[in-house]
Amino acid sequence: MTPKDFDITTSVPDWCPGCGDFGIWNAMKMAFAEMELKPENIVLIAGIGCSGKLPHWMNTYGFHGVHGRALPVALGAKVANHKLNVVINGGDGDGYGIGMGHFIHAMRANIDVTYIVHNNQIYGLTKGQASPTSSFGDKTVSTPFGVIDTPINPMTIALASGCTFVSRSMAGDLVHLKEILMEAIKHRGFSLVDVLQPCVTYNKVNTYAWGKEVTYKLNSKNHDPSNLDKAWQKAHEWGEKVPIGILYQEKRSTYEDNLPQLAEKPLVEHEIRNIDITKLIERLK
Ligand SMILES: Cc1ncc(C[n+]2csc(CCOP(=O)(O)OP(=O)(O)O)c2C)c(N)n1
Ligand code: SF4
Structure with a gap:
């Protein structure tokens, strides 16, 4: 497999030139190819936003859903x-705003999917309103005098919600992002990849240069991802120093393991029996 095997031939992405979504798109194709995943075994599910358009340009199955309802x-x-590789793309508005309830419950269920959040700290598609991850004081079209709310910290929320793979990368570092995506897809359980994704049109603060300046990479010498206390400390680092890499990883039985009907075999492989529902209909009349 090569990344090109995941391209479609009928159209090309219409993101703004330089958008960080291109980096995520390319890193995903690189990860899928290196893992030798077959396009017919991948389902990409997306929310609504610039980020949500990603499945349009991938030679896999895909579903472009409703804002906040990708999960x-x-x-x-x-x-x-559950034999399929299910990967979700969405924005910070989609997942950490309107979709926040689903985000928390999917993590505690530990269902085996990979959630990639294109965290550009702004609403891109709707032209630059503040998002849940916009920094305090950020001036946007919806907050002309600056954001007055405290931003969401997706890393601490994930840890507190029982997420078994909590990670961060950035769209400007394709190799790092590809590696993290591969680890996230390999992980059995819910994996979160929060990606610092520059919106070159509406966010002039969280740029590629900003990401390069503030981030540092986690590795086996400076972090132990099996240590929840250490992960909690790393999750709070934001501002002048932002860790990227795997903050936390834990082995725990998945939703599919815990539901006997699924543990036996995927639902689609179960026999469909004819069940007589006439008595039930009579009762409801
Ligand atoms: C239920 C609902 N509410 C609001 C909208 C309008 N809307 C579309 S995309 C969006 C936010 C986009 O921001 P984000 O999720 O961060 O994605 P990005 O475009 O930055 O990738 C909003 C508010 C909608 N489509 N549906
Ligand atoms: S508006 Fe921002 S997020 Fe949307 S395509 Fe343009 S640069 Fe990307």
Whole structure:
């Protein structure tokens, strides 16, 4: 497999030139190719946003859903056939705002999907309103005098919600992002990849240069991802020093393991029996 095997031939992405979504798109194709995943075994589910368009340009199965509702659709796909690789793309507005409830419950269920959040700290598609991860004081079209809310910290929320793979990368470092995506897809359980993704049109603060300046890489010498206390400390680092890499990883039984009907075999492989529901209909009349 090569990354090109995951390209479609009918159209090309219409993101703004230089958008960090291109980096995520390319790193995903590189990861899929290196893992030798077959396009027919991948389902990409997306929310609404610039980020949500990603499945349009991938030669895999895909579903472009409703704003904030990518996770329920993805969980449905995974429960129907857990042999598939289910990967979700969405923005910080989509996942950490309107979709926050789904985010927390999917993590505690530990269903085996990979969630990639294109965290550009702004609403891109709707032209630059503040998002849940916009920094305090950020001036945007919806906050002309500056954001007055404290930003969401997706890393601490993930840790507190029982997420078994908590990671961060950045769209400007394709090799790092590809490596993290591969680890996230290999992980059995819910994996979160929060990606610092420059929106070159509406966010002039969190740029590629900013990401390069503030981030440092976690490795076996400076971090132990099996240590929850250490992960908690790393998760709080934001501002002048932002860690990228795997903050936390834990082995825990998945939703699919814990549901006997799924542990036996995928739902789609179960026999469909004819069940007589006439008595039930009579009762409801
Ligand atoms: C239920 C609902 N509410 C609001 C919208 C309008 N809307 C579309 S995308 C979006 C936010 C986009 O920001 P984000 O999720 O961060 O993604 P990005 O475009 O930055 O990738 C909003 C508010 C919508 N489509 N549906
Ligand atoms: S508006 Fe921002 S996030 Fe959307 S395509 Fe343009 S640069 Fe990318």
